[in-house]
Amino acid sequence: MKRDIRERLKAEVLLTDGAMGTLLVSRGAPAEGPRSPNSVAAPDLVREIHDDYVAAGAQVLSTNTWDANRAKLSKFDWADSLEKINREAVRLARAAAEGEYIYVAGAVGPLGQLVKPYGPLTRLHVRELFTEQIRILLEEGVDLLSFETFSSTLEAVEALRAARALSAGIPIVASMTFLADGKTSFGEDAEGALAALVAAGADVVGMNCTVGPQETFENFSRVAGSVSVPVSIRPNAGYPWVVSGRTVYPATPDYFRQSARDLLRAGAALVGGCCGTAPEHIAAMAREVAGKARTAPAPATHVVVTESRAARPREAALETSALKRKLADSRAFVLTAEVEPPKGIDASAAVDGARTLRALGVDAINITDNPMARLRMSSIAVAHLIRTETGAETIFHVSPRDRNVLGIQSDLLGAAGLGIKALLVVGGDPLKIGDYPQAKPVGEIDTLGLLRIVKGLNAGTDLAGGAIGSATSFAIACAANPAARDLDVEISKLSAKIQAGASFAQTQPVYDVAALDRFYTRAEAHAIPVLIGLIPPKSLKQALYLANEVPGMVVPEEILTRMRRAAEKGPEFEEEEGLAIAVELARAVAERARGVHIMPMARYDAVKRILEALGVEAKRA
Secondary structure: OOOHHHHHHHHOOEEEEEOOHHHHHHHHOOOOOHHHHHHHOOOHHHHHHHHHHHHHHOOOOEEOOOOOOHHHHHHOOHHHHHHHHHHHHHHHHHHOOOOOOOHHHEEOOOOOOOEOOOOOOHHHHHHHHHHHHHHHHHHHHOOOEEEEEEOOHHHHHHHHHHHHOOOOOOOEEEEEOOOOOOOOOHHHHHHHHHHHHHHHHEEEEEEEOOOOHHHHHHHHHHHHHHOOOOOOOOOOOOOOEEEEOEEEEEHHHHHHHHHHHHHHHHOOOOOOOHHHOOOOHHHHHHHHHHEEEHHHHHHHOOOOOOOHHHOOOOOOOOOHHHHHHHHHHHOEEEEEHHHEEOOOOOOOHHHEEEEEEEHHOOOOOEOOOOHHHHHOHHHHHHHHHHHHHOEEEEEEEEEOOOOOOHHHHHHHHHHHHHHOOOEEEEEOHHHHHOOOOOOOOOOOOOOOHHHHHHHHHOOOOOOOEEEEEOOOOOOOEEOOOOOOHHHHHHHHHHHHHHOOOOOOEEEEOOOOOOHHHHOOOHHHHHHOEEEEEOOOOHHHHHHHHHHHOOOOOOHHHHHHEEEHHHHHOOOOHHHHHHHHHHHHHHHHHHOOOEEEEEOOOOOOHHHHHHHHHHOHHHHHH
16 A cells, blocks of 8 residues: 655655656647547557656656646537546556556646636636546545646635545645746735645645746745745746747756756755656656655745836826727717728728728727638737828727737737727627637637736736736727617626726617617616617618527517518618618617717718718717
8 A cells, every 4th residue: 555645755755757748749649639638549658658757767647637627628529528538547547657656646737717807717617627527536546636737826726625625635736837937827926826725725735837947946945945835846848949840848857857956955845847858857857866855945035025116017198099088078979980800911991991980070990800700900900000090099809719818918018009099898709600610719718807907907017917017098898788688687797897897888789779778777887988889781681680690689670670661662772771770770879878889881871871960060060
């Protein structure tokens, strides 16, 4: 019977294995998709890797289950095989670890989705997802659990709670990933994050992935003496780079041998490797680790850092946005209209359309973000072209569908740097209806998470809590649907968006004035300026399409009847009736709302008719 690993770690240093995922790919496994299904699809390859690590001297083998949770497997249609993948992975590791000296650690990684308030997952859902996987690992008899590469302390704590609810006695190693500055990507410092893991029930805490041996050592040295339990250290083999199409990690086995020596002197109890490491690295480390006693870490020395004035975010410059000033004026009626980005690199049609709309009296131009999941030029690029070539204010659309949090923040900073003052946060149309149905949505955060990110940038900080210098000054729009079938749910969503940072709203097209009246009986509809959407129906066919095929759209039968009667007379009567309907709706909106958002689909003559009916020139005189 194996001795409890916690007992051994009181006096010994133990050596773990190295990478599984990067080694699988280097040995021929598919580079795309999760690595854990290889335990079923290529069991001989997984077993070969385990055997090689045992031969190298590893005393702890991690199962090939790091990404074997339902959230990650579902993205690649492997969710139905979740149980089989986890059970087979444990079986392969146990077969390689026969005997009483090698431990099998059930590897558990993050879910790949953010937790509220930045992502779609609730804490309860997070715990349920971890419980499902951990129960299988425990049933298969792993010697310990190894939580690896967590960047969110909140998520790691929920994983620990799930494990402790299933087993109070199983040894648990919980490891976070830190950047070179000793903080997680969410801005949590190492000392606080590791302390939270201990409080949640971890027996061993540690650091793995992201950075190489030297930066990991520096992070460890800062906190080693303040951690009350043994510490695990598993760095990457340096930062990856691409050579002839292959991802290469630069750190050599001998460099890892020297690093292991330094880690032992600093008090590490469990050492090994992460991405880019191979059996050769572990064999080199074994020469320093085998038979070594633990060294007590030196007491932590806390350095007081005085924040420099330059590090503080500077206030945004004096606001020069006419749109923001008008939105802030409760007496003003705001007019916006939409143009679509080009399918190629020629944005002249969009620029010309924006120039026409500005001349008609529109306050700002919306630029859509790959509408209908069809490839278009960047909404930020088109917004900048329109702004510089026409002088019009622009509102670019941005969706979390296609970008992770790094890309989103980079794009937002770029837009702010180009002087763009407003954006609309949208969920994005599903990829399956567009040009690339096989593409994988990112969805790392939801629309509420994106709103909070923009709100943070407006306050001068990024998602990780770092100062960005001058704060952005976006007017932040959210989407709304006054004609939603369940108005209570829609109002709840709008309230959450306002709380997350939305300062005005632009809605789906509304054809039902009665629905608009119901919407405005709710206090939330008056909390921020709401610009009501309007698409002038061009034909009966378009009206029927909107009524029957566009989710969330409500077109009353009265409108459809009017379009049917017009269609019987001919196409020109259809278009004229559609314009008459749009004018009536615009007048109804003007009596109730703070503004109108027109989606003309390049029919700028329709915009002219609507604005003339609203008396725009007279209002501006």
